[in-house]
Amino acid sequence: MPAERLSCAPLRAGHLRGVTAAALLLVAALAPTLPGASSTVEWCYQDSSCNDTVWATTPFGYCNGTRQSPVNIVTANVQPNASLTGFTFSGFSNHSIMSKISNNGHTVQMDLQAGSISVVGGGLPATYKALQFHLHWGNGSKAPGSEHTVDSKRYPMELHLVTIKTIYNNLSEALNDPEGLAAFGFFIEGENTTNLPASWAMLTSYLPNISYEGNTVNFSSSGLSMDDLLPGVNRTRYYRYLGSLTTPLCNEVVTWTVFQDPVNVSNNLIDLFSSSLYFTNVHNVTEKITDVYRNVQKLNNRVITTPGNPNKSASSRSVATPALLCFVLLVFLLLLQ
């Protein structure tokens, strides 16, 4: 019956195209990759001589690699993976873990007390301990500056919690292991309120103390917990992929976890980051720290995954649904006759 060929042939052609694309990706993955030499060269976000458009040249290390971060997360292409179980977050409710906060000219970084918080589970290959968190932003709540994007949506800010395998003493050691680091990304969404939540009001109250590049102050020991900073994020809903540091040398040693739910923060607090912090630019001029994010990188042969049961959705997507569609079409056409 011609009707059957008409309705089901495109499905088969689609499958063949998928197979060809997969084969091509495999060939691409087998092509040799040469990591760049590592040396310390000044990089920046704001000037064409040192911004992310030139990071992919050898002085900036591995930025020209094939598993770079950040990426755009296309939710329709995210694959479920049953090995991505829940996490165990240790020390996240402890209010004495924040050590010092600094303006390093690229971002605001909070150093954490050594070994005070750790993360295990979530399909990670080991237990990881946190070193620091830092932030990425644009130019106020109206000019967003998250690094990862979701279906091309860029959030106003993104918080990165940086952790290393507990067996390592410091970041340099962890950089030699392709599974050495785990980074956790939390999106910050702006809301039309003032000074909320209180945890973010407290965090930003330190910004006037670190106005200029190189400023560092101790953070109050009776301060914040990680849980305080991350209200409203369901930490069982996340995206997982293998990537890199998002700043030079862009080492490809990072297992990324990006949480789906954003933290809602008042727009007036988001605005403080781009309005009250300064750095000294390549022309030795002091200017405001704005647009501190790297543009999204090619996914190449990587698949972004999420917790879930692959068998269930694979069968419903590639077998059950086309078969059912053909059957329904057949019945429909028979009824028409």
Ligand SMILES: *[C@@H]1O[C@H](CO)[C@@H](O)[C@H](O)[C@H]1NC(C)=O
């Ligand atoms: C980075 O430099 C390129 C030119 O190399 C320029 O087109 C782009 O606007 C610059 N980006 C920023 C944020 O300055």
Ligand SMILES: *[C@@H]1O[C@H](CO)[C@@H](O)[C@H](O)[C@H]1NC(C)=O
């Ligand atoms: C990046 O690497 C690719 C292949 O390894 C090369 O073709 C390309 O020119 C490199 N780009 C830069 C900016 O170095």
Ligand SMILES: *[C@@H]1O[C@H](CO)[C@@H](O)[C@H](O)[C@H]1NC(C)=O
């Ligand atoms: C909280 O963290 C600090 C710093 O690491 C540690 O000394 C303290 O024992 C922790 N408190 C609890 C209840 O675990």
Ligand SMILES: *[C@@H]1O[C@H](CO)[C@@H](O)[C@H](O)[C@H]1NC(C)=O
């Ligand atoms: C699923 O997650 C586990 C644990 O992270 C990983 O080892 C495995 O490669 C993943 N499978 C796929 C298909 O991504």
Ligand SMILES: *[C@@H]1O[C@H](CO)[C@@H](O)[C@H](O)[C@H]1NC(C)=O
């Ligand atoms: C940031 O926004 C302010 C206005 O809110 C504007 O004056 C300034 O030029 C912007 N900076 C950049 C780098 O776009």
Ligand SMILES: *[C@@H]1O[C@H](CO)[C@@H](O)[C@H](O)[C@H]1NC(C)=O
């Ligand atoms: C990292 O730790 C190792 C071993 O303790 C030490 O030799 C090295 O100097 C440390 N590196 C940095 C940058 O602190």
Ligand SMILES: *[C@@H]1O[C@H](CO)[C@@H](O)[C@H](O)[C@H]1NC(C)=O
């Ligand atoms: C934010 O709130 C103010 C008053 O509270 C209102 O005038 C404004 O329209 C609101 N903006 C948005 C984007 O909702």
Ligand SMILES: *[C@@H]1O[C@H](CO)[C@@H](O)[C@H](O)[C@H]1NC(C)=O
């Ligand atoms: C931050 O600055 C204020 C005002 O100058 C000062 O009173 C306060 O002690 C400073 N805090 C720290 C931790 O340095």
Ligand SMILES: *[C@@H]1O[C@H](CO)[C@@H](O)[C@H](O)[C@H]1NC(C)=O
């Ligand atoms: C900051 O903390 C360090 C280590 O806890 C301490 O040695 C130093 O005196 C503190 N600085 C100030 C200004 O309180």
Ligand SMILES: *[C@@H]1O[C@H](CO)[C@@H](O)[C@H](O)[C@H]1NC(C)=O
């Ligand atoms: C954050 O804001 C969104 C949009 O207004 C809302 O749907 C969500 O419930 C808020 N989250 C929390 C934890 O309040």
Ligand SMILES: *[C@@H]1O[C@H](CO)[C@@H](O)[C@H](O)[C@H]1NC(C)=O
């Ligand atoms: C968190 O998300 C999971 C998966 O979507 C859901 O089953 C669970 O009920 C959520 N937890 C809360 C506290 O909302």
Ligand SMILES: *[C@@H]1O[C@H](CO)[C@@H](O)[C@H](O)[C@H]1NC(C)=O
């Ligand atoms: C940068 O400016 C400062 C003060 O304006 C000056 O002392 C310093 O020598 C300058 N450095 C360079 C490299 O021009």
Ligand SMILES: [Zn+2]
């Ligand atoms: Zn970051």
